[in-house]
Amino acid sequence: MEFKTNYITPDIKLSVFEDKLFKTEVLFEHHLLVWFISGETKIIQAGTSYLFTAGDIFLIPRNQVVTIINYPKNGLPHKAVAMHLTVDRLRNYYAKLPVKPVAYVTDKVYQFKNHPLLHSCLASLVPYFDMQEDFPEEIASMKILEAITILRTIDKDVDGILANFDTPGKIDLVKFMESHFMYNLPLEKFGYMTGRSLSTFNRDFRKTFSATPQKWLTQKRLEFAHYQIAEHKKKPVEVYLEAGFEDLSHFSFAFKKHFGYIPTTLVKAR
Structure with missing residues (x-):
């Protein structure tokens, strides 16, 4: 609903x-x-x-x-x-x-x-x-x-x-993306928030991270989820939304593809 x-x-x-x-x-x-x-x-x-x-x-x-x-x-x-x-x-x-x-x-x-x-x-x-x-x-x-x-x-x-009516100016890309990677936003929005057009954002991103935004974002979200499960003892169902995934099944599939095992393997290992 x-x-x-x-x-x-x-x-x-x-x-x-x-x-x-x-x-x-x-x-x-x-x-x-x-x-x-x-x-x-x-x-x-x-x-x-x-x-x-x-x-x-x-x-x-x-x-x-x-x-x-x-x-x-x-x-x-x-x-x-x-x-x-x-x-x-x-x-x-x-x-x-x-x-x-x-x-x-x-x-x-x-x-x-x-x-x-x-x-x-x-x-x-x-x-x-x-x-x-x-x-x-x-x-x-x-x-x-x-x-x-x-x-x-x-x-x-x-x-x-x-009383501040300014629009976002061009800011440090690394600092912003490291603290905002979990947001599932269109790349145009990431560009706007960092003071860049979409084309400039894509160009600066590839130059800075040596990867496409989509690939880097997925990897960062999975690493964040892995850390939360392994170190903070959270369950996959408690983590996937905060990590930027839309549903648990897609999260589990992406997790296994990246790490070679499903998230519940970490839970059992604890």
């Missing part, structure tokens, strides 16, 4: 997922503010993982790539309200304030637990998802501006994220 998503505006949505698991890799074009109503989400980002449950509120900055794994929990579906904080809306907001944009980049997800101000703002949206008529844009704008104002009130450093 896929997500059921109900938009009251293009920037405000309610998502519901009732199956066992949903996994995706996402490169966010806009900042995303999320409040969990029920369920559980694991977010993996450049070697760091976060676990969010019912009541948690967090902000994922734009131009960040993350792996998201959603689960129902305690008999309840995975259910969340999400709000996009778009660049255009933030430009208009900050144009009226004496805040200078700063060149500030972060690879972290901002956690706000169940902050009462943010909870009140996001929870107030839930009744609107049952409306039959169109949701007034004026109210939507007010709610988003309220959320931005609350974020700035409870975290004085958030301006460094929200």
